[in-house]
Amino acid sequence: MAASSDLLPDASHATALAAALESGRALVERALDHALPAEHAWPATIHRAVRYSLFAGGKRIRPLLVLAAGEAVAGATEEVLPLACAVEMIHTYSLIHDDLPAMDNDDLRRGRPTSHKVFGEAIAILAGDALLTRAFHLMAEIPAGWDETRIRRRLAAAAILGEACGTAGLIGGQVQDLESEGRAIPPAELERLHRAKTGALLSACVRGGAVLGGGEPADLACVGAFAATIGLAFQVVDDVLDATEGAAQLGKTAGKDRAAQKATYVSVHGLEQARALAHELLGQALGALVPLGSRGAQLARIAHLIVERRA
Numbered sequence: 001m002a003a004s005s006d007l008l009p010d011a012s013h014a015t016a017l018a019a020a021l022e023s024g025r026a027l028v029e030r031a032l033d034h035a036l037p038a039e040h041a042w043p044a045t046i047h048r049a050v051r052y053s054l055f056a057g058g059k060r061i062r063p064l065l066v067l068a069a070g071e072a073v074a075g076a077t078e079e080v081l082p083l084a085c086a087v088e089m090i091h092t093y094s095l096i097h098d099d100l101p102a103m104d105n106d107d108l109r110r111g112r113p114t115s116h117k118v119f120g121e122a123i124a125i126l127a128g129d130a131l132l133t134r135a136f137h138l139m140a141e142i143p144a145g146w147d148e149t150r151i152r153r154r155l156a157a158a159a160i161l162g163e164a165c166g167t168a169g170l171i172g173g174q175v176q177d178l179e180s181e182g183r184a185i186p187p188a189e190l191e192r193l194h195r196a197k198t199g200a201l202l203s204a205c206v207r208g209g210a211v212l213g214g215g216e217p218a219d220l221a222c223v224g225a226f227a228a229t230i231g232l233a234f235q236v237v238d239d240v241l242d243a244t245e246g247a248a249q250l251g252k253t254a255g256k257d258r259a260a261q262k263a264t265y266v267s268v269h270g271l272e273q274a275r276a277l278a279h280e281l282l283g284q285a286l287g288a289l290v291p292l293g294s295r296g297a298q299l300a301r302i303a304h305l306i307v308e309r310r311a
């Protein structure tokens, strides 16, 4: 069995990491392009708006997690690719809606003016809706001739995704986020908010990818433990970056959490403790992968990327 330290990247792994991430990203870019109507398809405005936000240079961490989770259970890439596209569509929808005047009212996202600034509020709302709808449409497009096992896996992954987007996940977290502005919340409530708003979708990427890849129950338990931990770590790091980096680096307005008096890991625990917690969570996540041996290497690399990123 591999020790968790075997999963830590050294210098020789850095090149492999960059190459593997780049080829994963290229695969996802092509699949996303293929999964959406062309920019000029009727009615062109909505497709321009959808593509404007989707192809604006996101890091694609969620689809990469889906691909890596499939790899961790020795699943085929073609089985997990629809989910990889669906999670990026859903993530982009949540960013478009989060930036709206009725929510965070932001002008900058992924280094560009936000959707509503370019297309107006109505089209921005519809672009988010279109992405959410297309994500589940894509998951439901089951090719003719599939056997029952593959259909069941696809349905199970769609259910995991649906739960993560709903009131127990993304939506619930966003509601609590809005209701927490300007008031101090206890650490347990903050953790619940972060796990719902950000962790749920990241966790669904990993668990859904493993289900689609045909993971055995023991493998699913490992990736499930990894998923819960890395999902929380992602948002802790996001809180740190919001407090420490500028807009040019982040591609979005910086320092917004403090300006909006949002409860974050930095405001509740302090910067150093938030950083320490992110590294503690990384250690736990890597530990959860140990039983998978080398199959978990790509998940481990992405976990490092999540915690050590600067944007």
Ligand code: GRG
Residues within 6 Å of the ligand: 057, 058, 059, 060, 061, 091, 094, 095, 097, 098, 103, 110, 170, 171, 174, 197, 198, 234, 235, 238, 311
């Ligand atoms: C409006 C339905 C709805 C939900 C909003 C996800 C969310 C809930 C709001 C987005 C704003 C925010 C700070 C979310 C936390 C998740 C997060 C850190 C998003 C940024 O993800 P990255 O860094 O972005 O992966 P890129 O652009 O690289 O894809």
